[in-house]
Structure formats: structure tokens, C-alpha cells
Amino acid sequence: MAILVQDIRESFESSPFFNHMGIEIIHFEEHSVKIKLTINEHVLNANGTLHGGVHATMLDFIQGMLLRSITKTRCATLNLNTQYLAAISEGDIFAEANVLQLGYKLAFLEGEIKDSFGKIVAKGTGTFKVIRGSESI
Incomplete structure (x- = not known):
């Protein structure tokens, strides 16, 4: 049975941690x-940011999420690097990502977080294992 993008979206929307955040x-x-x-x-540190x-x-x-929307299968984060570029303490922030390289078992992505004005607040890269079929994490 084929996995649909909507099914993947719903799996994130029903995630307890996703909702908690x-x-x-x-x-x-x-x-x-x-x-x-x-x-x-509730998401501020001791400095108020x-x-x-x-x-x-x-x-x-x-x-x-982006990787799963493309591969239609599970994945696991192997490495995540984060660069903090600007402090922020209020308002909305938005995140988007791009695939830099996608192989059969490994993927390398980058992501950005921006504020409502388009200022980059943080950037990050990640290496992910693409989990195929009954393969385990």
C-alpha cells in the first residue's frame, strides 16, 4: 500500500512531542x-531568548519532514549541526529545508529558521538514514 504525503503529514500532527512543542x-x-x-x-531560556x-x-x-515527503518512508537523524545566528524572544518563527544530497540509504539536508521579517535566526544541516522496508533504525 502506497504511503501518501497526507499520511506523513498526519503522522507528524499526531506526534505528542510535535504537539507539545x-x-x-x-x-x-x-x-x-x-x-x-x-x-x-515556555520556550525561552534563562536569558529570556x-x-x-x-x-x-x-x-x-x-x-x-521534508525527507519523508520525498522518500515516503521513515528516516532517522544520524547527525544534526546547528548554527545560532540571532537571538529572538517573541513573535513567530518559520522553518524550511532543502535536500543537498539524497542517496538510497543516506541523505544530507540543510534547514533555516527565519523570523516574521525574513531574518535568519538559525541554520542547520543534518545527515539522515533513510529506512527502507522492514529495515530497523
């Missing part, structure tokens, strides 16, 4: 995914 899917199609997070006090773990989480999600 308050992430919203803005756009979800094959080869094109965009997510949003409205910053609130967005916690770095939130940036990393969004970058991990957006890259994995």
Missing part, C-alpha cells in the same frame, strides 16, 4: 514543507 504545519507537499512556531514564555534546543528541534523536524 506547539509547532504548526503551514505547508506540506512533496518536496516542499514549512512549519511555524509562535514563541511563548529562544532556547537553543527549540532551534535544534525545529531544524530536526523540518529536515526529517
Whole structure:
């Protein structure tokens, strides 16, 4: 049975951690995914700015979501690098990703998080294992 892009979207929307983070899917199609997070006090660090773990989480999600929209199969993050470029403490942030290289078992992606004005807040790259058939993580 073929997996549809809508099925993949619904799997993220029903994820407890995805919902706990308050992430919203803005756009979800094959080869094109965009997510949003409205910053609130629960995601701020001791300095009153967005916690770095939130940036990393969004970058991990957006890259994995994009990869799954293309491959229609599960994947697992093997490595995630995050560059924090600007502090932010309020408003909405948006994440999008691009595939840099896609092989049969490995994929390399990059993602960006921008504020409502288009300023880049964080960037990241990830290496993902593409899980085929009954293969385990």
C-alpha cells in the first residue's frame, strides 16, 4: 500500500512531542514543507531568548519532514549541526529545508529558521538514514 504525503503529514500532527512543542504545519507537499512556531514564555531560556534546543528541534523536524515527503518512508537523524545566528524572544518563527544530497540509504539536508521579517535566526544541516522496508533504525 502506497504511503501518501497526507499520511506523513498526519503522522507528524499526531506526534505528542510535535504537539507539545506547539509547532504548526503551514505547508506540506512533496518536496516542499514549512512549519511555524509562535514563541511563548515556555520556550525561552534563562536569558529570556529562544532556547537553543527549540532551534535544534525545529531544524530536526523540518529536515526529517521534508525527507519523508520525498522518500515516503521513515528516516532517522544520524547527525544534526546547528548554527545560532540571532537571538529572538517573541513573535513567530518559520522553518524550511532543502535536500543537498539524497542517496538510497543516506541523505544530507540543510534547514533555516527565519523570523516574521525574513531574518535568519538559525541554520542547520543534518545527515539522515533513510529506512527502507522492514529495515530497523
